[in-house]
Structure formats: C-alpha cells, structure tokens
C-alpha cells in the first residue's frame with residue numbers, strides 16, 4: 705500500500721498533515737479501501753473511500769463522528785461486500801454537501 709497513499713495527506717479543515725499513525729485502513733476490497741483519518745491538530749475525523757485501479761484513482765471523504773473503534777465495530781457486524789462499498793461510494797456522490805474533498809488524479 706505504500707506509494708499509493710498520497711491522495712489524502714492532510715486535513716481538509718486545517719491543512720494539518722496527517723501523521724502515519726492517524727490514518728487507518730479499515731477495509732480493503734479489491735481496488736477500494738475504506739480509510740479513517742484523525743487530524744492530530746483539530747481532532748476532526750474523516751472517513752474516506754479510496755479507489756485505486758489502473759484506470760481510476762479517486763477518493764471521496766466525509767466528516768465523521770465515528771472513531772476508528774466505532775467504525776471497526778460497525779464493519780465487523782457483517783462482512784463487507786463490493787456492493788456495500790459501491791453503495792457507500794454512491795451515497796457520497798449523491799450527498800455532495802457531505803463531501804470534504806473529491807480528488808481525481
């Protein structure tokens with residue numbers, strides 16, 4: 705995973721650079737990764753779905769009140785399927801007001 709993690713490198717709110725240990729990869733399913741970042745400065749947490757494939761590198765993020773533990777607990781209830789990740793992706797697309805950033809490179 706190293707070398708691919710440059711898409712969200714700083715806090716969208718205060719531009720503080722994320723420290724390595726404040727970024728958690730919660731799920732990895734094929735090309736999609738669900739990540740949780742906590743800003744070391746303003747303490748705001750962002751949940752991001754990051755998709756990396758040969759054709760597309762993109763990410764969507766939203767503010768979350770969930771801690772890493774909360775998210776892990778939620779995700780542990782059921783196995784994550786590709787459909788669920790796609791649904792999450794679609795949800796973020798349909799609710800642009802919740803987006804903090806949308807990066808495509």
Ligand SMILES: [Zn+2]
Nearest residue numbers: 715718743746
């Ligand atoms: Zn911040």
